[in-house]
Amino acid sequence: MASLSKLYAALAVASVFSSALGLEVCTQIQNAVSSASTVSFPGARKGNYTADIAHWVASSTQQAACSVEPGTAADVSAIIQLIGKAKAPFAVKGGGHSGNPTFSSTTGVQISMRRFSSVTYNNKTATADIGPGLIWDDVYTALEPHGVIIAGGRVGGVGMAGFTLGGGYNWLTNQVGLTLDTVTAYELVKPNGKIVTVTAASDPDLFFALKGGGNNFGIVTKFTLKTFARGNVWGGAISYPPSALPALQAAVLQFNDNVTDPKAEIIPGYTHVSGEFQPSIVLFYDGPAQPAKIYDTFLAIPNLFADVKPRSMGALVASLPTDQPGGTRGYFHGVTLTGYSSKLLDAIANETSFWGARLPGVSVGYHIEPFLETIYTHNALPTAFPWFRTPRTMPLNLQFTWNATTPDADVYAVMKQSAEYLTQFAVHDGTGIAGAPIYPNYALFGTPLGSVFGNNIGRLRRIKAQVDPHNVMGLAGGWKL
Numbered sequence: 291m292a293s294l295s296k297l298y299a300a301l302a303v304a305s306v307f308s309s310a311l312g313l314e315v316c317t318q319i320q321n322a323v324s325s326a327s328t329v330s331f332p333g334a335r336k337g338n339y340t341a342d343i344a345h346w347v348a349s350s351t352q353q354a355a356c357s358v359e360p361g362t363a364a365d366v367s368a369i370i371q372l373i374g375k376a377k378a379p380f381a382v383k384g385g386g387h388s389g390n391p392t393f394s395s396t397t398g399v400q401i402s403m404r405r406f407s408s409v410t411y412n413n414k415t416a417t418a419d420i421g422p423g424l425i426w427d428d429v430y431t432a433l434e435p436h437g438v439i440i441a442g443g444r445v446g447g448v449g450m451a452g453f454t455l456g457g458g459y460n461w462l463t464n465q466v467g468l469t470l471d472t473v474t475a476y477e478l479v480k481p482n483g484k485i486v487t488v489t490a491a492s493d494p495d496l497f498f499a500l501k502g503g504g505n506n507f508g509i510v511t512k513f514t515l516k517t518f519a520r521g522n523v524w525g526g527a528i529s530y531p532p533s534a535l536p537a538l539q540a541a542v543l544q545f546n547d548n549v550t551d552p553k554a555e556i557i558p559g560y561t562h563v564s565g566e567f568q569p570s571i572v573l574f575y576d577g578p579a580q581p582a583k584i585y586d587t588f589l590a591i592p593n594l595f596a597d598v599k600p601r602s603m604g605a606l607v608a609s610l611p612t613d614q615p616g617g618t619r620g621y622f623h624g625v626t627l628t629g630y631s632s633k634l635l636d637a638i639a640n641e642t643s644f645w646g647a648r649l650p651g652v653s654v655g656y657h658i659e660p661f662l663e664t665i666y667t668h669n670a671l672p673t674a675f676p677w678f679r680t681p682r683t684m685p686l687n688l689q690f691t692w693n694a695t696t697p698d699a700d701v702y703a704v705m706k707q708s709a710e711y712l713t714q715f716a717v718h719d720g721t722g723i724a725g726a727p728i729y730p731n732y733a734l735f736g737t738p739l740g741s742v743f744g745n746n747i748g749r750l751r752r753i754k755a756q757v758d759p760h761n762v763m764g765l766a767g768g769w770k771l
């Protein structure tokens with residue numbers, strides 16, 4: 291555990307230094323920005339400091355020296371230049387759903403992008419310009435009057451910016467790929483303050499790098515994403531009693547092996563909380579009504595709760611809220627799979643109850659995300675993530691949440707061990723491969739960079755050296771090149 295305590299100690303030391311420096315830069319920013327932007331300080335009656343530093347889980351929140359809500363790209367440019375000159379630690383937050391401390395939090399300058407909240411639909415290009423301060427729920431709602439949807443978040447409350455910069459497994463992934471595959475342009479404030487529009491034609495290197503490279507290349511102030519003409523979709527959540535596990539598992543395997551309709555997706559989940567194993571599933575079909583056969587087995591298993599029906603994409607996503615009670619702590623992690631087998635599903639269920647029983651007070655969750663073999667064939671251009679597209683890999687999502695009574699480091703150690711165990715298991719089982727990419731939006735902090743960016747590291751570092759020679763974005767946390 292030596293390396294783990296070093297990891298936590300480093301977080302504490304860095305914060306003392308960064309808050310003093312941050313405070314100085316906060317004042318400079320306050321003097322430089324236009325009236326469209328606001329700087330807020332802890333404890334002040336005016337401003338929005340508390341909301342600006344807040345995250346999905348409390349473990350991802352730090353006390354910043356101040357928070358800034360920029361209102362224009364020009365102000366973002368002024369802010370990043372002052373931060374770069376002072377070498378002050380900072381963070382950029384979209385929806386604040388990162389499960390990794392320091393990825394969108396800081397003890398220096400907290401930038402919250404929430405004022406970038408517009409959605410503009412362009413029916414000539416079938417694209418939408420989307421503000422990085424939005425959560426997906428609001429993006430869907432804004433596009434609904436135009437009769438279009440977008441390949442975005444699958445559950446409520448998740449930010450569009452971090453999601454899209456890291457990848458984006460979505461309800462249309464079987465049909466169009468990752469959310470990053472559907473981005474046609476980025477408005478980017480470069481680390482030197484220059485505001486540019488990045489497209490495949492204007493800057494192929496940066497276009498590649500922003501597709502999975504996270505916050506390494508600047509601050510995105512606008513995303514342009516493809517839209518898809520759709521009416522209602524069908525689906526929702528089902529919770530099962532523990533006794534349903536064998537039937538659910540058989541149905542999941544049957545779906546994984548035999549359903550080839552790309553409009554169909556599912557997210558089965560195994561959760562152990564309060565001493566109980568809770569199987570569940572979210573069903574999705576990209577059509578206005580329940581399709582024949584595909585979901586019959588899932589619907590026939592006796593359940594505790596089911597909310598499955600046709601509705602708008604926005605209503606579906608909003609029906610799957612993920613808000614946590616205040617103070618809840620949480621981490622994500624990912625295991626990369628190339629398939630599912632009965633043995634592997636058993637092992638995942640065993641991990642859920644094994645660790646659930648050993649971590650009382652912790653909600654121990656594993657989310658299964660089966661996709662078609664073809665999900666990475668919808669984009670011919672290379673992207674920062676994933677660094678190879680065949681064989682097709684899929685993320686298994688570990689989601690652990692707990693209250694302050696459980697030490698963070700205990701949960702961290704278990705999640706790391708469990709992910710390593712399942713990875714080994716899958717490799718031996720033929721449902722995984724050694725050295726596969728771990729999805730950056732799920733990977734637990736401390737995961738080696740090579741597991742996140744693999745063979746792309748060289749190209750990404752060369753692009754990084756060009757766009758950010760003084761490593762300004764290195765002052766913010768994340769998967770740093």
Ligand SMILES: Cc1cc2nc3c(=O)[nH]c(=O)nc-3n(C[C@H](O)[C@H](O)[C@H](O)COP(=O)(O)OP(=O)(O)OC[C@H]3O[C@@H](n4cnc5c(N)ncnc54)[C@H](O)[C@@H]3O)c2cc1C
Nearest residue numbers: 383384385386387388394449451452453458459505510612
């Ligand atoms: C409940 C829940 C459900 C999820 N569901 C899915 C899912 O279905 N599919 C999936 O693929 N992932 C999913 N995720 C993972 C999700 O993609 C990540 O948590 C993602 O980081 C969320 O984006 P955000 O903007 O909310 O995060 P933030 O924490 O705000 O940001 C994440 C990272 O992006 C950077 N960033 C944010 N905005 C900008 C910007 N404008 N410019 C530059 N960098 C920026 C931040 O600095 C940070 O490093 C889920 C997560 C949660 C907690």
Ligand SMILES: *[C@@H]1O[C@H](CO)[C@@H](O)[C@H](O)[C@H]1NC(C)=O
Nearest residue numbers: 337338339340341342402404
């Ligand atoms: C503060 O932020 C929250 C959410 O981020 C928002 O709902 C609220 O309106 C903001 N308040 C002010 C005064 O800007």
Ligand SMILES: *[C@@H]1O[C@H](CO)[C@@H](O)[C@H](O)[C@H]1NC(C)=O
Nearest residue numbers: 411412413414415416436519
């Ligand atoms: C775009 O919108 C305009 C105005 O509402 C409409 O006339 C036109 O038919 C639409 N074009 C497409 C391709 O939907």
Ligand SMILES: *[C@@H]1O[C@H](CO)[C@@H](O)[C@H](O)[C@H]1NC(C)=O
Nearest residue numbers: 540542543544545546547548
């Ligand atoms: C998939 O379909 C084939 C052919 O109908 C069948 O033999 C097999 O058992 C099915 N797989 C599962 C897991 O049900």
Ligand SMILES: *[C@@H]1O[C@H](CO)[C@@H](O)[C@H](O)[C@H]1NC(C)=O
Nearest residue numbers: 636637640641644645708711
């Ligand atoms: C259950 O998981 C634990 C922890 O990974 C492992 O040690 C044990 O062998 C597993 N048991 C079975 C039956 O797979």
Ligand SMILES: *[C@@H]1O[C@H](CO)[C@@H](O)[C@H](O)[C@H]1NC(C)=O
Nearest residue numbers: 615618651652653691692693
């Ligand atoms: C943490 O405490 C809250 C409030 O008491 C409770 O609702 C929640 O279920 C707890 N979380 C876990 C994982 O036990």
